[in-house]
Amino acid sequence: MVINDSSIFNGSKVNYKDKTINNCFMLQRTARGETINNCFVLQRTARGNNMSQIIVENLVKTFQVAKRKSGLWNATKGLIHREYNTVNALEGVSFKLDAGELVGYIGPNGAGKSTTVKVLSGILVPNSGRCEVLGNVPWKNRISHVKNIGVVFGQRSQLWWDLPVIDSFELLKDIYNIPEIQYKTTKDELVERLSLQQILEVPVRQLSLGQRMRCEISASLLHTPPILFLDEPTIGLDAVSKLAVREFIKELNKKHGTTVILTTHDMDDIEALCSRVMVIGKGQILLDGTINEIRNTVSKERRLIIDLEQQITEISIEEAKVVKVEGNRAYLDFNPDKITPAQLIWNISSKYKIKDLFIENPPIDEVIAKFYGEFKI
């Protein structure tokens, strides 16, 4: 059966566009070993031919929100006539993703990130626009579409609260109709890579957030989907769990070629993982490029934080801009093109006694805020 599928694919070019990748992942799902090779070959051809796994064009989604004014009179009026505000969550979002990409999707709260992910995963129906994921329109062919995707909403849970984790996994096995052998291989791999051995038998409600998130991610991957949507997977996690999750996503993308869309507010997630970043703001994609391109668009400035020996109220350094001074700590922004960090530190230490220092990139919220300012949006 498996070989038939692939040979049909090789033989016919008619169905190329829609069928290729579907077939490819069917192969991946039925037998792991050698078919994965096939799969990658197919993926590469797909990319070579400029075929995208995910196509989004001009997506528009608006929500109607009932206006509620305060006060008894207005509440009474609202019973008879209700006014609605239209909120434009997406105003013409377009992008394309190729197989195997790991894309960061960032933007402030309410920018439309989650809405995009929800449209892509078939939960929301957009007002207009085109969207195709592996040849399926998510909200039209919902059932065949969701077999191809895994979704993790960081703020929600897909595991059964009262049951041990393993029971949820077993149920998902039946829901996705995963063959026994494949289920076992995938589960064992996930258990090992996310170190779930100790917690499989524990009811979900007793897990810590970090443990739960690792289980959530496993749950979304049991059916080996070619595409994974992660909506704030690291929200609320401690440093160790965050690193574990990041490491895992990276490996998944590398080893299995899983396409990953990651939304997050954690710029470190993006820096550690994503080769490509899309910035969304007020329902539109503002920028699509690498992380450095974004930083460079906004400003090349980096931030030097120094702890001095004594308390100071003021500090003045010619080559850097003082952001703020707190006790004996000072925050300075500088442009590495104009002055090297080494030179700057040298200059400061010639005037002040430095106890400790570190350099960081300006936080993402500042970058984005500046970015907005620049685009006047």
Add this chain to the structure above:
Amino acid sequence: MRAYISIVKLRFMLLIQYRVAAIAGICTQFLFGFVRVMVIAAFYASSTAIQPMSYGQTVTYIWISQAFLGMLPWNGDSEIQEMISSGNVAYELCRPLDLYNHWFCRAFAQRTAPTLLRAIPLFIVTLFFLPEKYSMQPPNSLASFGAWILVTIGALMLSCAITNLFNISMLWTISGDGIKRLLPAVVMIFSGMTVPLPLFPTWMQPILRILPFSGLVDTPMRFYLGNIKPSSIVPFLFHQFIWTFVLILYGKWLISRGLKRVEVQGG
């Protein structure tokens, strides 16, 4: 199909887990059963008119209806409600399952698990261990018993369809408080749970017969008692089947409309 069976199995297991709830449920059912039996006893003792059902039949009716209280569609699935108000319903939509069928399976487990847990002990006690005045009678005949089983299955399906409709309505009302209060009253009265339907005024009989609710309690009861002959089962099964079919179709249509306008807020 395997997926749906697994869902039923898992829900079933989860629901019979709550042993304390089951024991409490049995006690409550007993208590209310006794109250109802006493009321009926007083009613029959004080009236000289000939009633459409004998005293013994009415007592049996009460006990069976007490045992099958959990099978009545008087409430929805609180977890689905919680999912809809919290937005976790998003995950339900990420599964390669028909949402209506998925929720129907949940409703099936919800209507069977607690009922089985309560009905069996209740039957044993009321059949064998109560003084004759208050006890339940065995089925009228073996044929009546068989017919009773069939229409009970019909009642179960009808109940699941109504429960699921209630679940789906939550996509609009979110909390469902209004329907939550209205539904039990309507179901309890029109199914014959509160007062056996034959005891209602004659002019109401045709309306009560046509409404779907009579198929839930009244029909199975009267087959058990032999009040209706087992040979005339067909129109009653047909009544249950048509209503179940119509309500399922309506539910499917409603859910597809609901999903088009779904808004999962936050996060």
